[in-house]
Amino acid sequence: MTRDEALELRCATGSDVGRRRSGNEDSALATAHLVAVADGMGGHAAGEVASAIAVDAVAELDARLAENPDLAPLEELAAVFTQASTVLDERVGADPELSGMGTTLTVMLWQGRGFALGHIGDSRAYRLRGPEMTQLSRDHTLVQSLVDEGKLDEETAAVHPGRSVLIKALLAGQVAEPDLEMHEAEPGDRYLLCSDGLTDVVSIQEIGAVLGSTDEPSDTVATLIELANEAGGPDNITCVVIHVLDSADAGDGNGVAEAAADDSGATSAGDSESAGADRS
Numbered sequence: 196m197t198r199d200e201a202l203e204l205r206c207a208t209g210s211d212v213g214r215r216r217s218g219n220e221d222s223a224l225a226t227a228h229l230v231a232v233a234d235g236m237g238g239h240a241a242g243e244v245a246s247a248i249a250v251d252a253v254a255e256l257d258a259r260l261a262e263n264p265d266l267a268p269l270e271e272l273a274a275v276f277t278q279a280s281t282v283l284d285e286r287v288g289a290d291p292e293l294s295g296m297g298t299t300l301t302v303m304l305w306q307g308r309g310f311a312l313g314h315i316g317d318s319r320a321y322r323l324r325g326p327e328m329t330q331l332s333r334d335h336t337l338v339q340s341l342v343d344e345g346k347l348d349e350e351t352a353a354v355h356p357g358r359s360v361l362i363k364a365l366l367a368g369q370v371a372e373p374d375l376e377m378h379e380a381e382p383g384d385r386y387l388l389c390s391d392g393l394t395d396v397v398s399i400q401e402i403g404a405v406l407g408s409t410d411e412p413s414d415t416v417a418t419l420i421e422l423a424n425e426a427g428g429p430d431n432i433t434c435v436v437i438h439v440l441d442s443a444d445a446g447d448g449n450g451v452a453e454a455a456a457d458d459s460g461a462t463s464a465g466d467s468e469s470a471g472a473d474r475s
Contacts, residue, residue, distance in 0.1 A: 202308055202380060205438040206230060207412035211420045213392055214428030221390050221433040222246035226257045230303050230435045232318045234390040237296030245298035249365055252279040253302055268304045268311035269375050276371040287367040297366035301332055301388050309379040316364040319394055323385040328403035333374060335363035382441040392430035397422045412436040
């Protein structure tokens with residue numbers, strides 16, 4: 196975030212393998228300008244490879260922003276998805292055992308008084324503004340498409356056995372088609388990026404209550420991971436929480452960089468299946 200703007204950010208990241216997984220195939224990143232969550236898919240550790248490739252592409256954008264913070268945000272995010280897709284193709288070409296690997300990717304590029312949001316798959320981005328919890332991303336799942344067409348209601352969709360069947364993700368051999376949009380932020384906003392290891396087992400009402408009641412982003416992350424594990428922890432759980440503050444209340448220094456250092460920037464961690472497959 197540029198230093199002459201009136202907003203500051205505080206951020207924390209966390210990831211947990213869950214209670215029913217032997218490995219962690221999510222990746223997360225938090226820097227002064229970027230936050231991201233990726234949920235990998237594929238056997239033979241391919242999911243871990245895929246999510247790391249996606250986050251590496253985000254990290255390369257961070258390096259470019261360090262040299263030029265005024266880059267066009269939507270164009271740069273689109274390039275991240277294209278780059279990640281290209282690297283996935285190259286890795287599968289070099290190692291056929293990685294065939295079928297892919298990943299979700301949800302990323303925010305903060306610039307000025309707002310952010311660009313890039314998204315593909317079913318990891319999610321939420322905003323809590325006052326009492327209102329809003330999902331900013333749209334799940335690229337078969338069930339969500341049925342909801343959009345009016346063939347399924349939200350309540351049924353939330354417990355549908357096929358709710359994790361992806362129709363779009365970052366996959367080798369496929370052109371990346373992310374959702375890209377700009378958002379304005381306000382002091383007091385709280386944001387959450389997370390893998391579906393959280394949202395599949397913890398209600399949005401519970402998530403919103405935690406997001407609004409804890410003062411420290413790191414406490415929010417820890418509580419959300421604990422809730423997911425208490426609900427059975429069937430998948431890896433990864434969360435990035437951002438508090439937006441007025442600079443007059445935030446103190447000196449960049450809040451994102453400071454908080455990210457507490458919980459680590461890149462974290463390897465949730466298991467997804469390929470597009471069109473049931474992520475059970």
